[in-house]
Amino acid sequence: MNGAGEFELELERELHRILDPISAAPIPPRRAPISGGFTKRLLGGAGAALGLKLATGVAVAAFAAAAAGVATEVAVTGSLNPTNWGQSVTKAVQTCKDNLRASGTRGIGPCVSAIANQHGEQVSDSHKSSDARGNGKDKGKSDANSHDKGKTTGNGNSHKTPGSGGGGGHP
Amino acid sequence: MRSESSDEERVDTAPEYRPGSEADFERLYRNSYRRILGTLITMLRDRSAAEDCTQDAFERAFKAWKTWRPDAPAEAWLHRIAINVAINGQRKERLQEVGALLKRVGRPTAPADPAVLAERSDLLVALRKLPPKQAAAIVLRHFHGYSNREIAISLEVPERTVASRLAAARARLQDLMEGTRAGQKNFG
Numbered sequence: 001m002n003g004a005g006e007f008e009l010e011l012e013r014e015l016h017r018i019l020d021p022i023s024a025a026p027i028p029p030r031r032a033p034i035s036g037g038f039t040k041r042l043l044g045g046a047g048a049a050l051g052l053k054l055a056t057g058v059a060v061a062a063f064a065a066a067a068a069g070v071a072t073e074v075a076v077t078g079s080l081n082p083t084n085w086g087q088s089v090t091k092a093v094q095t096c097k098d099n100l101r102a103s104g105t106r107g108i109g110p111c112v113s114a115i116a117n118q119h120g121e122q123v124s125d126s127h128k129s130s131d132a133r134g135n136g137k138d139k140g141k142s143d144a145n146s147h148d149k150g151k152t153t154g155n156g157n158s159h160k161t162p163g164s165g166g167g168g169g170h171p
Numbered sequence: 172m173r174s175e176s177s178d179e180e181r182v183d184t185a186p187e188y189r190p191g192s193e194a195d196f197e198r199l200y201r202n203s204y205r206r207i208l209g210t211l212i213t214m215l216r217d218r219s220a221a222e223d224c225t226q227d228a229f230e231r232a233f234k235a236w237k238t239w240r241p242d243a244p245a246e247a248w249l250h251r252i253a254i255n256v257a258i259n260g261q262r263k264e265r266l267q268e269v270g271a272l273l274k275r276v277g278r279p280t281a282p283a284d285p286a287v288l289a290e291r292s293d294l295l296v297a298l299r300k301l302p303p304k305q306a307a308a309i310v311l312r313h314f315h316g317y318s319n320r321e322i323a324i325s326l327e328v329p330e331r332t333v334a335s336r337l338a339a340a341r342a343r344l345q346d347l348m349e350g351t352r353a354g355q356k357n358f359g
Contacts, residue, residue, distance in 0.1 A: 007345050008313065014294040015314040019209040027204045030197065031226040033233055 188245050191237040200229055203246045207253045210310045213298045214257045216264050224260045228253035243324050250311065250325035258303045297347035304328075305340035312337055 188195045207228060211221040232239075232252045239248055298306045304326050311317040311325055322337075323330040 004341070007341065011294070011309070011341075011344070012313045014292065015213075015310065018292055018295060019212065019310075019314055022205050022209050022212070025205070027201055028222075028226075030200050030233075031230055033230050 188239075188241065190239045190241065196233055196236050199245055199249070203249055204229075206246065206315055207249060209314060210250060210307055211253060211257050213295060213310050214254075214303050214306050215260060216299070220260060220264060221257075224256050225253065227260075228256040231256065244321055247317070247321040247324035250307070251327055254304065254307050254325060257307075261303060293348055293351050294344075297344055297351065300347055301340060301343055305336065305343065308333070308337050308340050309344060 188199060204225065208221055208225045211224050211228075212218055215221045215224060228249065232249050235252070239245065298309065301309070308322055308326060311322050317325070319330050319333040322333045326333070326336070328336065
């Protein structure tokens with residue numbers, strides 16, 4: 001029991017030897033808590049990157065919708081004038097660019113990519129529909145015939161948009 | 172530490188703190204910072220880690236300050252938060268030590284920090300080998316002079332188990348220190 005008492009005394013002496021000097025040290029100012037809480041943390045760091053991506057996504061989606069509108073207009077009116085197309089694309093890209101700029105993103109890569117995809121799909125659809133319409137009677141003939149027909153009846157743009165071969169027949 | 176300050180200065184016997192009051196919390200900080208740091212130094216790798224954890228503990232305590240109930244001694248309540256922060260800090264330390272060891276492989280060792288050398292002691296080495304709550308119990312009783320009730324609040328254990336925890340901690344500490352001394356004699 002005496003040994004235990006001695007050990008406790010030794011323990012206390014040693015603790016004071018080590019820790020007493022801390023009493024002389026100055027107390028640093030208290031660290032200010034991070035204000036803003038959950039929302040700020042969410043919007044900062046990775047949250048900001050996520051937010052930017054979301055904003056970019058929304059802008060590109062808006063642009064895609066605009067591009068779809070252009071394509072629809074072409075399909076409905078049958079106007080395939082490259083000048084009109086160029087103006088529409090420029091307008092759509094500008095809109096997308098403005099949206100992206102507002103969200104803090106630079107460059108028009110996503111916009112161009114989106115309209116190119118949209119245009120590609122439109123062209124592909126037109127090809128398909130042209131084949132279906134143009135070859136309605138000549139279904140038994142080869143595909144080459146349909147191209148020939150397009151060339152003979154087209155308005156000069158048929159090589160770009162085969163659907164134009166039957167342009168007069170479209171609404 | 173506590174031995175140098177009178178009982179009147181002790182924060183846990185002064186019931187004048189109001190939960191949620193920033194001015195009162197600042198006073199609590201100034202009154203108890205050194206004691207909390209002293210406890211954490213015995214639990215963590217070095218003084219800078221203990222200082223960092225002490226600040227973390229006060230930051231957490233400030234967030235919870237509105238929920239503090241004056242029936243629990245404020246400093247014991249702070250110790251409870253600080254000990255939990257230190258236990259989490261120890262886990263991080265272990266991970267950092269593995270990373271640092273991997274980085275050090277093949278490189279010459281850096282010269283020891285004089286502050287670290289000053290705090291080198293067999294007792295500290297042994298305390299840091301104890302389970303964190305046992306080390307804290309030793310410091311709370313034998314350095315801060317806490318009562319069983321205050322230790323119970325700090326360690327989140329029932330008051331009736333404090334005595335047995337302390338006895339176990341002392342026995343383990345004695346074994347560790349005797350082992351260290353025997354090792355030193357054999358080397359000598």
